[in-house]
Amino acid sequence: MTEESDQDNWIQSTCDGSSRDNRHPQNRTCKWTILDLRTVGLFYYNETSPVLNLLDLITSQTNMFKELSFEQNQVVQSLQSNITFNYSMDDITFGDDCLSETQENLNMIKQEDAVLAEDFLRNTVLMVHSAMRRSQPDKVSKGVLMDLFKSFVKMCGLIPMSGSEWSSKQDILQCEVSSEPDIILTSADSLESFTSPLNPVSVVSIVHILEDENMSSQSNGNDVKLKYPERSRPKRSISSCSLSSDESEEEPVIYGRIREKVLCQHAGDLVIHTLEHNKWRNKFDCKTKKSKYRPGIIVVGTQVTFTVLEYSFDHHKQLNSGNVEGEKSCIYYSEPMDILKKEDRDLLIEALVRMTNTVG
Known part of the structure; x- marks a missing residue:
């Protein structure tokens, strides 16, 4: 085996993680x-x-990601004023206070015809249902959390x-x-x-x-x-x-x-x-x-x-x-x-809407 092939094999073994060296990263970012x-x-x-x-x-x-336009500011302010629930995962226990608060918020935005927020509110209700069913909010599945985040960014x-x-x-x-x-x-x-x-x-x-x-x-x-x-x-x-x-x-x-x-x-x-x-x-x-x-x-x-x-x-x-x-x-x-806390959520909405500004 040549010296060059020895080097190639050594590099491959390092990349595969069978041996570690500070000159080469592992072959998967995970x-x-x-x-x-x-x-x-x-x-x-x-x-x-x-x-x-x-x-x-x-x-x-x-x-x-330029500053918000006048029209975007109106969208942001509408979302911030219409999505009012405020709690955290730690607040979701056997009680139904968080669920009631979110469902009331969903009913309110339907009356206000705030269609942008409906899907996010529905996914929030589903997430709270999932947390209550499992008895422990921190056991909500990754899929439920992913659906919640997707609905949030689409709203923005x-x-x-x-x-x-x-x-x-x-x-x-x-x-x-x-x-x-x-x-x-x-x-x-x-x-x-x-x-x-x-x-x-x-x-x-x-x-x-x-x-x-x-x-x-x-x-x-x-x-x-x-x-x-x-x-x-x-x-x-x-x-x-x-x-x-x-x-x-x-x-x-x-x-x-x-x-x-x-x-x-x-x-x-x-x-x-x-x-x-x-x-x-x-x-x-x-x-x-x-x-x-x-x-x-x-x-x-x-x-x-x-x-x-x-x-x-x-x-x-x-x-x-x-x-x-x-x-x-x-x-x-x-x-x-x-996302569940109003003050944080209002800031996130503004930031995500700004991220739609990708055309110079």
Whole structure:
């Protein structure tokens, strides 16, 4: 066996996960760990940012997700005023207060002819029914939570597509890595042309509540304690992300509420689908700054977190070429917002409607 074939076999075994090395990621993003993020030069920012600030960042660099028009403001205000229920998953117990509140809200919007909100309210009623039937709200199935989120984004003007139709494989650092998000969001405008390709605006990861609680980075059944990737000290501004290897490491806030496995897969999905779908480039690239901006969403139960991957053209090229030389990229993220809580939901509605603004 030649030296070259030995090297090829070694790379393949590393990609398949039979042995780990910090020079190659694992072959599926659902297997990724902190080690894989460090390998490809990805990390999460230290602090949360308001969701509208994240959208402003994308708008300032790419002209996507512009401020709401007058007509959009009217839609947002109508949805906010007509959807009034307010509770959390913790409030859903054997009692029927939450169910009654939601059903009354559904009856009210029918009288107001607020048709945009009906499907979402119905899915909320079904979710509450499911939670009460199971006696434990945190055992609601992932499918029910996915239907709830889909109805919510459709109400806001976005189109959810099955992630299985957008499964991708890309070569990253000489390894073929596959990815399949739960949902891809697109804008209604992208469906109006028969010739233009669909324009994805966000990669979505849906996580079952119990699934997330039980997740941990494991190897051979044993918990693995890994150092977090090198990252900068917290900064107030998210307009740039300064990285320095000799600065102190700090755990990102998001690691305190979402399991590492979820975060690592989501980061991998953002990168893979950026490499795969070239049509994203013209929409979310900033040529003056020579950086790419890729929006994402993580849904844990009924809590929604927005994410934005910012990485340079040079990092993008290095991931394809197979050699990352000191390039690191940052994922910013919002505070968690609960679809069931009115204050959070009102903010989510505004943010999601802004994400329909994809035509420059």
